[in-house]
Amino acid sequence: TCFSGYKGPTCDQELPECSSLSCQENSRCTEDSLTGKLECRCLPGYTKAGLQCVSVNPCLRPVCHADASCIHTGPNQHLCACNQGYSGDGRVCMPVNPCQTQNGGCAPESTSCVYTGPGKSRCDCLPGFERRSGEGCTLKDACKPASCHKNANCST
Structure with a gap:
């Protein structure tokens, strides 16, 4: 028919x-x-x-998560993709914390990872360490002029 x-x-x-x-x-x-x-x-x-x-463009309505992008793929069809710094299926997006994976790339013996926002972090020096020019953190020099006897060498 x-x-x-x-x-x-x-x-x-x-x-x-x-x-x-x-x-x-x-x-x-x-x-x-x-x-x-x-x-x-x-x-x-x-x-x-x-x-x-x-x-019909479903992306004109809020069909994806607030932290996702909507892509119109055809008549009444769309895809949701989480924005950079977020993970998920586009309907649910969670902020990525780089510090939860391999200490965010920070050297664990001299630095700590600090979460600064979705997908972002920084490495801060641990107490007793100081920032080295572009190479991370190094142990602070604890030697002062009168730290040791005049005939001794001081080392941190």
Whole structure:
């Protein structure tokens, strides 16, 4: 059985009444269930915008998590992807804490990892250590002029 407005063995021939309607792209001739009148209706996944049928964009509504991006992939279709610094399926996104994996790349013997925001962290020197130019932290020099006897060497 063909959809209303079509005929033929494979339902691919429009009725003359439908042909005269000249339905726009992404629409088809169909019979109104109440009046029986033939009219152009948008295909599933499309909506009327003026005289044309345009793809329904679910991303215009909040369908993804607040920390995710929505990508319109087709008529009434979308993908959700967590933003940088977050992990999850796009419907639920959790902030990534780099400090929870391998101390955030900080040297555990001289530094501690400090979480600064989703996907971000910094390495702070542990007590007794000081920042070395670009190379991390080194043990502070505890030797002072009078730390040891004049005939002794001081080492930290």
